[in-house]
Amino acid sequence: MEKDKGSGYPAPSLKGRKRVKPIQFTLLLLAVFSYSLTYLLWPSARTETLPINAAAIVAQCRALHLTPGPPDNFHSRTESDRFQEGTKPTLIRNATIWTGLDNGNEVIRGDILIDKGLIKKVGSVDESVLRSYADVVVLDAAGSWVSPGVVDMHSHIGVMSAPYLQGAYDTNSYKGLVQPWLRSFDGLNTHDEAYQWAISGGVTSGQAFVIKLRPTAERSSSAMLLEPPFSLNGTYIDPAQRPGWRQMKHACGENPSRAYSGTRMDTQWAFRQGYNTARKIKEKQDAYCAKALAGEWKDLGDFPEDLQWEALVDVLCSRVKVHNHCHEAVDLDAMVRLTNEFKFSIAAFHHADEAYMVPNLIKKAYVHPPAVAIFATSARYRREGYRTSEFAPRILADNGLDVVMKSDHPVLNSRYLIYEAQQAHYFGLPVNLALASVTSTPARVMGQDHRIGRIIEGFDADVVVWDSHPLALGAAPKQVFIDGIAQLEKPYTSVKPISAQHAPVTPNFDKEVADAIEYEGLPPLEPETVKPAVIVFRNVGRIFLKDPATRRVREVFTSASAEWVVVVENGRIVCNGTQIACPAALSQTRHLDLQGGSISPGLVSYGSPLGLTHIPGEVSTSDGPVFDPIGLQVPSIIDGTVISAVDGLLFGTRDALLAYRNGVTSAVTAPTSSGFLAGLSTVFSTSAAHKLADGAVIQEVSALHMRLSLSSAISVSTQIAALRELLLAEGEGQGQLGRRFTEVAAGKILLVIDVDSADIIASLIALKKQVEAAKGTIIRLTLAGAAEAHLLAKEIGNAGVGVLIEQRPYPPRWEQKRLLPGPPLTQSTAITTLVSHHTAQNKVSTWVETEAERARDFCHWSGKCRDQWQKSRVFLPVFLPK
Numbered sequence: 001m002e003k004d005k006g007s008g009y010p011a012p013s014l015k016g017r018k019r020v021k022p023i024q025f026t027l028l029l030l031a032v033f034s035y036s037l038t039y040l041l042w043p044s045a046r047t048e049t050l051p052i053n054a055a056a057i058v059a060q061c062r063a064l065h066l067t068p069g070p071p072d073n074f075h076s077r078t079e080s081d082r083f084q085e086g087t088k089p090t091l092i093r094n095a096t097i098w099t100g101l102d103n104g105n106e107v108i109r110g111d112i113l114i115d116k117g118l119i120k121k122v123g124s125v126d127e128s129v130l131r132s133y134a135d136v137v138v139l140d141a142a143g144s145w146v147s148p149g150v151v152d153m154h155s156h157i158g159v160m161s162a163p164y165l166q167g168a169y170d171t172n173s174y175k176g177l178v179q180p181w182l183r184s185f186d187g188l189n190t191h192d193e194a195y196q197w198a199i200s201g202g203v204t205s206g207q208a209f210v211i212k213l214r215p216t217a218e219r220s221s222s223a224m225l226l227e228p229p230f231s232l233n234g235t236y237i238d239p240a241q242r243p244g245w246r247q248m249k250h251a252c253g254e255n256p257s258r259a260y261s262g263t264r265m266d267t268q269w270a271f272r273q274g275y276n277t278a279r280k281i282k283e284k285q286d287a288y289c290a291k292a293l294a295g296e297w298k299d300l301g302d303f304p305e306d307l308q309w310e311a312l313v314d315v316l317c318s319r320v321k322v323h324n325h326c327h328e329a330v331d332l333d334a335m336v337r338l339t340n341e342f343k344f345s346i347a348a349f350h351h352a353d354e355a356y357m358v359p360n361l362i363k364k365a366y367v368h369p370p371a372v373a374i375f376a377t378s379a380r381y382r383r384e385g386y387r388t389s390e391f392a393p394r395i396l397a398d399n400g401l402d403v404v405m406k407s408d409h410p411v412l413n414s415r416y417l418i419y420e421a422q423q424a425h426y427f428g429l430p431v432n433l434a435l436a437s438v439t440s441t442p443a444r445v446m447g448q449d450h451r452i453g454r455i456i457e458g459f460d461a462d463v464v465v466w467d468s469h470p471l472a473l474g475a476a477p478k479q480v481f482i483d484g485i486a487q488l489e490k491p492y493t494s495v496k497p498i499s500a501q502h503a504p505v506t507p508n509f510d511k512e513v514a515d516a517i518e519y520e521g522l523p524p525l526e527p528e529t530v531k532p533a534v535i536v537f538r539n540v541g542r543i544f545l546k547d548p549a550t551r552r553v554r555e556v557f558t559s560a561s562a563e564w565v566v567v568v569e570n571g572r573i574v575c576n577g578t579q580i581a582c583p584a585a586l587s588q589t590r591h592l593d594l595q596g597g598s599i600s601p602g603l604v605s606y607g608s609p610l611g612l613t614h615i616p617g618e619v620s621t622s623d624g625p626v627f628d629p630i631g632l633q634v635p636s637i638i639d640g641t642v643i644s645a646v647d648g649l650l651f652g653t654r655d656a657l658l659a660y661r662n663g664v665t666s667a668v669t670a671p672t673s674s675g676f677l678a679g680l681s682t683v684f685s686t687s688a689a690h691k692l693a694d695g696a697v698i699q700e701v702s703a704l705h706m707r708l709s710l711s712s713a714i715s716v717s718t719q720i721a722a723l724r725e726l727l728l729a730e731g732e733g734q735g736q737l738g739r740r741f742t743e744v745a746a747g748k749i750l751l752v753i754d755v756d757s758a759d760i761i762a763s764l765i766a767l768k769k770q771v772e773a774a775k776g777t778i779i780r781l782t783l784a785g786a787a788e789a790h791l792l793a794k795e796i797g798n799a800g801v802g803v804l805i806e807q808r809p810y811p812p813r814w815e816q817k818r819l820l821p822g823p824p825l826t827q828s829t830a831i832t833t834l835v836s837h838h839t840a841q842n843k844v845s846t847w848v849e850t851e852a853e854r855a856r857d858f859c860h861w862s863g864k865c866r867d868q869w870q871k872s873r874v875f876l877p878v879f880l881p882k
């Protein structure tokens with residue numbers, strides 16, 4: 001039962017109220033039916049004891065406890081309030097429609113007719129109906145999946161804009177711990193470039209203020225609001241209107257503690273103090289209204305209210321969806337207690353890394369259990385998230401709690417919110433709930449499920465046409481409609497295999513789920529050593545190997561038979577074929593059924609601090625940053641020293657062990673730096689117990705790393721000049737630093753530069769030529785990050801420069817603005833563009849190639865490695881220097 005539904009106020013009963021005068025009777029009826037009419041009639045009926053605004057007060061009092069929601073006649077609307085004049089009706093023909101109905105289990109094969117910003121018909125639309133619509137635009141979906149617009153319930157889009165510029169930061173106010181009077185909407189940037197990115201991923205709406213992401217005819221922030229909350233027009237609210245839901249954000253744990261140099265105790269006291277203030281106002285209002293509604297006007301005075309606290313009073317009146325950023329059990333517990341102390345409910349706990357451990361605690365929250373809005377795997381970046389489990393979505397769902405996947409954009413790129421649902425599904429969240437977690441569930445949790453989140457006749461026409469099943473890895477929209485308006489002018493689509501038209505089959509993770517709960521998020525991850533040294537893989541679908549000539553990984557074998565076996569001995573394939581061809585297979589006891597999965601070399605990680613930190617947000621768990629030689633005063637004892645990552649390696653971190661479990665057997669890690677010179681990277685095994693273990697360090701020094709950026713405090717021209725000085729130095733160069741750069745100039749060691757701007761890349765290519773001409777050498781250079789590299793694909797190819805690029809790029813910085821987003825926004829991606837210019841004459845030697853690495857290619861797939869996972873993983877095309 002929902003205690004906070006309904007008015008909560010008894011309708012004044014006329015029979016029992018002796019003191020009600022006839023005049024008041026009129027007033028009450030009028031207050032219900034027409035607020036303005038009451039005003040007109042009032043003067044003639046006025047008496048001494050009644051204040052002039054009595055009607056307004058009564059209306060206000062009655063309105064206080066109205067349940068928010070759509071107006072009563074909402075579902076008979078024939079045109080959306082958000083309809084944009086001139087938008088033509090659209091018919092999406094022959095679609096596979098996930099409607100969101102029947103708990104997310106309903107799929108309809110048919111058409112969707114859209115007009116006036118609304119979904120007019122779902123199912124089969126016949127010609128007679130169509131004839132009544134002029135100018136219908138027809139989109140033949142040819143069986144494609146169609147879902148409701150994706151709803152991102154936790155996003156800072158518009159208030160933490162891309163690219164990040166100081167002048168457009170409107171995310172957090174640091175002027176107090178409890179500030180319920182602030183409105184994120186007042187900072188909503190209409191020019192955030194991320195809107196377009198997010199739309200291209202199918203996202204149509206976001207939170208705190210619920211907005212739609214499309215550009216509007218009015219070009220204002222206000223026009224972006226899904227439903228302007230009743231409070232937006234300031235202090236003067238029409239009490240006769242049923243209010244729409246408001247949304248409010250709370251936060252506990254490390255964020256407020258850090259921002260206000262306080263503790264959890266301070267934050268919780270601030271909450272109690274704030275709610276106590278609101279409660280006192282509410283109690284005064286209730287007492288006041290009890291009298292007003294009973295006609296006791298004598299000395300009643302003004303309606304007690306305070307603009308600063310009205311939003312929190314509204315929370316206590318159950319008119320606000322409260323969204324609570326809270327990670328740990330300790331914080332969830334404090335908030336649950338707070339809801340029961342002050343009697344308000346929470347719509348959702350966000351982040352809530354430990355919610356899966358305490359489902360019964362969540363259920364103790366006032367009135368109803370909050371939904372839980374989480375990331376799929378983004379974890380351990382701070383202490384509060386150290387015990388997160390990738391199985392949390394499933395565990396929460398198993399406990400009957402609502403699961404929402406969220407981006408916290410730009411923490412994760414809102415464009416890939418569907419990827420969060422895909423991962424949640426992979427780790428056990430059923431298909432219906434995984435799709436609901438980014439559509440119908442967040443819409444319901446925000447009180448907007450009367451118009452968004454499902455495909456129902458009369459709902460807002462927010463729909464996404466996908467190029468595959470939305471839960472298949474890499475799913476991308478072919479078209480996105482918001483309010484019936486097609487958002488992609490010229491969408492580029494890629495053809496997906498038939499297998500991608502079904503939700504992926506996922507592994508049975510029952511044991512992992514039980515372990516996650518038993519070990520409170522920290523199940524043992526250490527790999528097993530395989531004994532005996534021979535292992536037989538059965539039912540092998542494909543084999544990928546590194547070609548020794550080109551040093552590229554390629555598919556060398558595709559099985560035609562279900563009974564293909566591969567026998568691996570001491571990390572090497574000794575036989576592959578049918579059981580008969582490999583008799584050794586029969587005598588072995590250690591068998592692994594790959595169920596048609598594949599065998600490949602271990603994956604290599606680059607670009608993360610893997611192996612240098614347990615929890616990036618905790619100084620004492622990390623190797624830490626190096627001194628920046630051109631930004632900081634370097635202590636004399638290490639001035640001129642080049643730092644080596646191998647000296648700071650930390651083994652057995654949970655991230656390394658999880659990476660290993662998921663096929664990443666080695667990692668290239670450079671010293672941590674956001675400055676000019678990082679130092680020497682190393683290659684290590686993600687599974688080794690310690691540095692001295694056999695094969696732990698695969699290659700002590702792999703490359704020299706630096707970063708050139710517009711966001712440095714030092715000018716780009718100074719950074720280039722410093723690099724030129726180092727590379728052109730005569731003889732052996734000064735000290736260790738000089739010697740290392742002499743090696744770089746001579747092509748003896750690879751130089752990796754973190755760089756995004758095409759302009760800086762151009763300067764680097766020119767500098768490379770200059771040094772090579774002066775020294776008669778070939779410099780081995782790799783660009784990492786390289787968001788804008790595609791603009792110079794030809795020049796980079798001709799210069800023989802390698803590129804390490806992100807698979808899912810996003811431009812937080814200005815110097816990344818011109819990146820190539822890929823389908824559906826552009827036909828090519830940076831990767832396809834660069835690969836097409838990677839000419840054969842480039843003679844740049846390879847990144848990592850050691851005996852140790854080759855030896856471990858296969859042995860690591862045994863033990864704890866999950867074969868099914870490999871089956872559903874895509875191989876990220878990494879563009880390595882040859």
Ligand SMILES: *[C@@H]1O[C@H](CO)[C@@H](O)[C@H](O)[C@H]1NC(C)=O
Pocket residue numbers: 094141142143
């Ligand atoms: C719908 O699309 C599928 C897949 O392209 C196709 O096989 C089928 O014939 C189409 N049906 C209609 C009615 O066009």
Ligand SMILES: *[C@@H]1O[C@H](CO)[C@@H](O)[C@H](O)[C@H]1NC(C)=O
Pocket residue numbers: 228229230232233
């Ligand atoms: C706010 O006021 C404007 C102008 O009076 C009106 O058009 C609009 O509908 C109002 N909005 C709400 C949410 O009441």
Ligand SMILES: *[C@@H]1O[C@H](CO)[C@@H](O)[C@H](O)[C@H]1NC(C)=O
Pocket residue numbers: 543545556573575576577
């Ligand atoms: C598989 O077996 C065939 C035939 O013996 C052999 O030529 C091939 O090299 C083997 N492939 C691998 C990956 O070992």
